[in-house]
Amino acid sequence: MYDVERIRDDFPILKTEVYPGVPLVYLDSAASSQKPLTVIRAMDDYYEHYHANVHRGVHRLSELATTEYEAAREKIARFVNAPEIEQIIYVGNATEGFNLVAYAWGRANIGSGDEILLTELEHHANIVPWQILAEEKGATLRYLPILDDGTLAIERLGEFLTERTKLFSFTAASNVAGTITPVRELVDAAHSVGALAMVDAAQLAPHMPVDVQAMDCDFLAFSSHKMCGPTGIGILYGKRHLLETMPPFMSGGDMIRRVTFDGFVPNDLPWKFEAGTPRIAEAVGLGAAIDYLSSLGMDAVHEHERAVTDYAFEALSDIPGIRIIGPLGSQRGGLISFTLAGLHPHDIAEILDKKGIAIRAGHHCAMPLHQRLGLSATARASFYVHTTFEEIDQLTAALHHARSVFKLK
Ligand code: C6P
Numbered sequence: 001m002y003d004v005e006r007i008r009d010d011f012p013i014l015k016t017e018v019y020p021g022v023p024l025v026y027l028d029s030a031a032s033s034q035k036p037l038t039v040i041r042a043m044d045d046y047y048e049h050y051h052a053n054v055h056r057g058v059h060r061l062s063e064l065a066t067t068e069y070e071a072a073r074e075k076i077a078r079f080v081n082a083p084e085i086e087q088i089i090y091v092g093n094a095t096e097g098f099n100l101v102a103y104a105w106g107r108a109n110i111g112s113g114d115e116i117l118l119t120e121l122e123h124h125a126n127i128v129p130w131q132i133l134a135e136e137k138g139a140t141l142r143y144l145p146i147l148d149d150g151t152l153a154i155e156r157l158g159e160f161l162t163e164r165t166k167l168f169s170f171t172a173a174s175n176v177a178g179t180i181t182p183v184r185e186l187v188d189a190a191h192s193v194g195a196l197a198m199v200d201a202a203q204l205a206p207h208m209p210v211d212v213q214a215m216d217c218d219f220l221a222f223s224s225h226k227m228c229g230p231t232g233i234g235i236l237y238g239k240r241h242l243l244e245t246m247p248p249f250m251s252g253g254d255m256i257r258r259v260t261f262d263g264f265v266p267n268d269l270p271w272k273f274e275a276g277t278p279r280i281a282e283a284v285g286l287g288a289a290i291d292y293l294s295s296l297g298m299d300a301v302h303e304h305e306r307a308v309t310d311y312a313f314e315a316l317s318d319i320p321g322i323r324i325i326g327p328l329g330s331q332r333g334g335l336i337s338f339t340l341a342g343l344h345p346h347d348i349a350e351i352l353d354k355k356g357i358a359i360r361a362g363h364h365c366a367m368p369l370h371q372r373l374g375l376s377a378t379a380r381a382s383f384y385v386h387t388t389f390e391e392i393d394q395l396t397a398a399l400h401h402a403r404s405v406f407k408l409k
Helices: 002-010 035-048 060-079 092-111 128-137 154-160 183-192 240-245 280-296 300-315 345-354 367-373 389-405
Strands: 017-019 088-091 113-121 140-144 165-171 197-198 219-223 233-237 257-259 263-266 322-325 337-339 359-360 378-382
Touching: 035 060, 035 280, 060 280, 088 092, 092 128, 092 165, 092 197, 092 219, 092 233, 113 128, 128 140, 140 154, 154 183, 154 240, 165 183, 183 197, 233 240, 280 300, 300 322, 300 337, 300 389, 337 389, 345 359, 345 378, 345 389
Parallel strands: 113 140, 113 165, 165 197, 197 219
Antiparallel strands: 088 233, 219 233, 257 263, 322 337, 337 378, 359 378
16 A cells, blocks of 8 residues: 555655644655655765776776666666667766767767657757757657647648658656657657657656566657666667667767777767766666666656646645646656646745745746747646645635635636
8 A cells, every 4th residue: 555654754854844833745856856864875875885986997896886876777678678788878867868868879860851859848958959959950840739738739740741751859858838649659659650759758757667678669768867777867768779879979088999099989879978087986876766666666656746746636636826837647747737717836836935845936947838828828737646635625715815815816
């Protein structure tokens, strides 16, 4: 049975009072999740007992650090069901994953007249790297529209995917509308015109099982810090034949097999894409986060979040003047973005903060989506493994309170 109170005990920060006598209600996990003690301890243990550089020394500490750094990669490969460990590349975050593909694959494979298809749901991390690439290469970006409920206009895919499309890069779960997209269907559609498919799993991997083989995606990126792991590290998964033929992204130490004054031979996968001293403590922490989430079970995590989100959706729907962005039910992940008539999202967030409730307000790095929705900003409450129904009640009460502060009818 999913015991949320026991799970809450795993997160030391949840016992924090943000102001004297005001306990934290953390509803901002989509921006960055909190960390269970096992993750914090694993990183402390590394720094206290076996910190050294990896892949370089023959001494004991370097061996231990290398073993743990690579063991974490193995856990991640299993977590996303990658066929081979070498297909898991450590990057700085999901953003770097997109940049890596845009630079290394994009510069070798995109030319004048080619098209890259995105969707109107995308985060800036899955827009701007392609804008830079398209401008440099004379390629065109297109955006699959959304419907007013925040789901993708799938029936219009045929108009947007053509023989000119070289890549379809899309989110698996929107950080604003909450929409969970039909990944396999979109990947198949891309492949049917000979395009590659890249999946933004930044808001999926923390919340639901991910199976890159079932998705059949060519690339997939996510960040550690949204899934109980530390900041500073993320994952790029890629199909082996693509990663093998792509030139390096960053260059320097560790990503080479041999260097002469005249040139270099790149290292094997995955190290070809990991230049310089890597994120060792962060990999250890991410490995511990994967252990933690696996111990809860990703199906159970998803089920818990579904229950909390459905409950929140119903409670918030009753607030006068509220506009909830995105779809209902099974097509929605664990977050709710909304506006309240007569109240700016930043005012909402500020009033809630005084009650210890942390939410995010703004464009959430998805300005084009907000423009499409006719909004400049939204308030967003996002849920995770430790969110309780009582916290949703507190959120609802605080929103009623915010309306009364502003004397809204
Ligand atoms: N969204 C949010 O509050 P990074 O910053 O690289 O870890 O993740 C980028 C990213 C990519 N795709 C999606 C769907 C995302 O939600 C994010 C990060 C955070 O919504 C911070 S802007």
